[in-house]
Amino acid sequence: MSLNAQPAASLFINGRPVEGEGDALSVRYPYTGEEIALLHEASLDQVAQACQAAADAQPAWAAMSPVERGRVLTRAAAIIRERNDELSRLETLDTGKPIQETLVADWESGAQALEFFGGLSASITGQMIPLGQDWAYTRREPLGVCAGIGAWNYPSQIACWKAAPALVMGNAMVFKPSEETPLGALKLAEILIEAGLPAGVFNVVQGRGQVGAALTTDANVDKVSLTGSVPTGRRVYAAAAEGMRHVTMELGGKSPLIVFDDANLENAVSAAILANFYSSGQICSNGTRVFLQEGIREAFLNRLAERVRNVRAGDPLDPETQHGPIVNAAQADKIRAAIEAGEQAGARLVCGGPGEGAFVPPTVFADATDDMLIARDEIFGPVMTTLEFYDEDEVVRRANGTGFGLAAGVFTQDLTRAHRVISRLEAGTCWINAYNLTPVEMPFGGVKLSGLGRENSAAAIEHYSQLKSVYVGMGDVEAPY
Numbered sequence: 001m002s003l004n005a006q007p008a009a010s011l012f013i014n015g016r017p018v019e020g021e022g023d024a025l026s027v028r029y030p031y032t033g034e035e036i037a038l039l040h041e042a043s044l045d046q047v048a049q050a051c052q053a054a055a056d057a058q059p060a061w062a063a064m065s066p067v068e069r070g071r072v073l074t075r076a077a078a079i080i081r082e083r084n085d086e087l088s089r090l091e092t093l094d095t096g097k098p099i100q101e102t103l104v105a106d107w108e109s110g111a112q113a114l115e116f117f118g119g120l121s122a123s124i125t126g127q128m129i130p131l132g133q134d135w136a137y138t139r140r141e142p143l144g145v146c147a148g149i150g151a152w153n154y155p156s157q158i159a160c161w162k163a164a165p166a167l168v169m170g171n172a173m174v175f176k177p178s179e180e181t182p183l184g185a186l187k188l189a190e191i192l193i194e195a196g197l198p199a200g201v202f203n204v205v206q207g208r209g210q211v212g213a214a215l216t217t218d219a220n221v222d223k224v225s226l227t228g229s230v231p232t233g234r235r236v237y238a239a240a241a242e243g244m245r246h247v248t249m250e251l252g253g254k255s256p257l258i259v260f261d262d263a264n265l266e267n268a269v270s271a272a273i274l275a276n277f278y279s280s281g282q283i284c285s286n287g288t289r290v291f292l293q294e295g296i297r298e299a300f301l302n303r304l305a306e307r308v309r310n311v312r313a314g315d316p317l318d319p320e321t322q323h324g325p326i327v328n329a330a331q332a333d334k335i336r337a338a339i340e341a342g343e344q345a346g347a348r349l350v351c352g353g354p355g356e357g358a359f360v361p362p363t364v365f366a367d368a369t370d371d372m373l374i375a376r377d378e379i380f381g382p383v384m385t386t387l388e389f390y391d392e393d394e395v396v397r398r399a400n401g402t403g404f405g406l407a408a409g410v411f412t413q414d415l416t417r418a419h420r421v422i423s424r425l426e427a428g429t430c431w432i433n434a435y436n437l438t439p440v441e442m443p444f445g446g447v448k449l450s451g452l453g454r455e456n457s458a459a460a461i462e463h464y465s466q467l468k469s470v471y472v473g474m475g476d477v478e479a480p481y
């Protein structure tokens with residue numbers, strides 16, 4: 001079967017495919033290492049052209065009625081659903097994630113974002129503020145041109161999560177996918193045009209960090225929305241500050257998942273699996289520090305090891321495969337170095353290990369301590385670190401003892417305790433007796449070093465618009481002289 005996934009051209013500017021004039025960008029299928037497409041980065045001139053095209057197209061798009069803009073997004077969602085099989089296959093080739101995941105999670109989540117914001121569009125209103133005989137009102141207005149910069153783990157979902165609220169508010173966007181997974185965003189650009197989006201409103205440029213940096217500081221760009229690591233977030237936030245640009249920062253994490261003695265064991269184990277091994281562990285919100293209360297610890301580890309042993313790793317295009325390869329060799333090496341550091345520091349390997357080639361198996365450590373690298377650093381791979389705890393105050397203090405604050409989870413049958421603990425955790429997105437579910441209706445994002453702003457839900461609208469206040473005088477104007 002041919003794995004050729006060569007797009008019409010590398011970039012998408014002003015409504016049409018355009019070949020990149022920069023360095024070559026080889027796209028490889030993580031499972032075999034085979035080249036599936038050869039793209040070219042955008043030159044710096046092409047980044048500027050894309051931003052200019054967006055700036056030129058934005059006023060007419062913003063002048064369309066909200067219901068018309070919403071209709072375009074809703075149509076795009078329907079097209080995605082019609083082509084889900086083909087798009088999911090491409091996502092699997094681009095990322096290496098098992099087809100059984102991409103068929104239900106990636107483009108489908110993108111379609112839900114387009115559908116949600118498309119439906120919300122016409123009901124976004126301002127406020128009326130009575131002021132005696134006078135009054136004031138507010139208008140939610142677009143920011144202008146938004147730059148979107150994506151990570152490689154959920155390339156098409158990230159593109160949709162950023163494009164949907166931005167476009168519905170009347171902004172234009174220039175999106176740069178990760179250089180590791182550049183294919184899905186080009187499909188989104190084509191689909192949006194087919195759904196009726198005017199040329200220039202959504203553009204795609206390709207490239208490594210320097211292309212993202214050029215996008216961040218382009219004179220036409222009013223907002224930068226990044227999904228990526230904390231170090232990149234620091235650089236992008238600082239560069240955006242120079243031009244007083246708005247930012248959304250969806251960054252990394254080292255999130256706690258706390259399992260109390262009274263938790264339902266089977267559900268807690270299932271959640272820990274979803275919180276660590278889905279997408280081969282390459283998920284920002286993963287609960288990679290699993291705090292186990294002393295009474296449930298042994299039973300939890302035994303059951304977890306038993307279930308993890310049954311995982312089916314293999315060809316991501318095989319519908320039976322549950323665990324795929326890591327996105328590239330450099331990332332797999334980074335994960336292996338972390339596993340080695342865990343063993344050297346004295347943590348006990350319950351299951352898994354370094355694996356070989358593109359594969360790192362689901363790996364679980366026990367007897368870890370908070371100061372170990374495996375309990376501190378984001379590994380971004382299938383590595384779960386379990387830590388023992390005794391009481392509530394202690395676990396809350398230890399769970400918060402990190403600079404990150406993306407997500408957190410609590411498993412207990414005592415719901416009073418669940419809400420009390422969640423209220424004390426420093427995290428932007430939390431789950432009680434569940435993990436890693438991110439419905440479009442719920443705001444998603446982090447606190448502390450994990451980020452700023454929120455994606456999904458009506459809350460995202462605030463991050464892709466600005467408020468204009470209008471005071472309306474209804475009487476005579478009095479002046480002192």
Ligand SMILES: NC(=O)c1ccc[n+]([C@@H]2O[C@H](COP(=O)([O-])OP(=O)(O)OC[C@H]3O[C@@H](n4cnc5c(N)ncnc54)[C@H](O)[C@@H]3O)[C@@H](O)[C@H]2O)c1
Pocket residue numbers: 149150151152153154176177178179207208209210211212213214216227228229230231232233235236249250251252253283284285378380406445446451
């Ligand atoms: N919070 C979230 O929603 C979320 C979602 C997915 C991934 N992530 C995080 O992303 C990271 C993994 O993804 P990654 O390795 O692709 O991240 P990364 O930070 O290496 O790269 C992210 C993007 O930023 C670009 N970039 C790099 N340097 C830049 C610069 N100076 N200016 C502008 N753009 C630049 C990259 O080309 C890429 O497109 C993890 O830390 C993960 O937790 C966060």
Ligand SMILES: CCCCC=O
Pocket residue numbers: 153154282283284285436437438
């Ligand atoms: C669970 C999907 C969240 C996206 C971050 O990697």
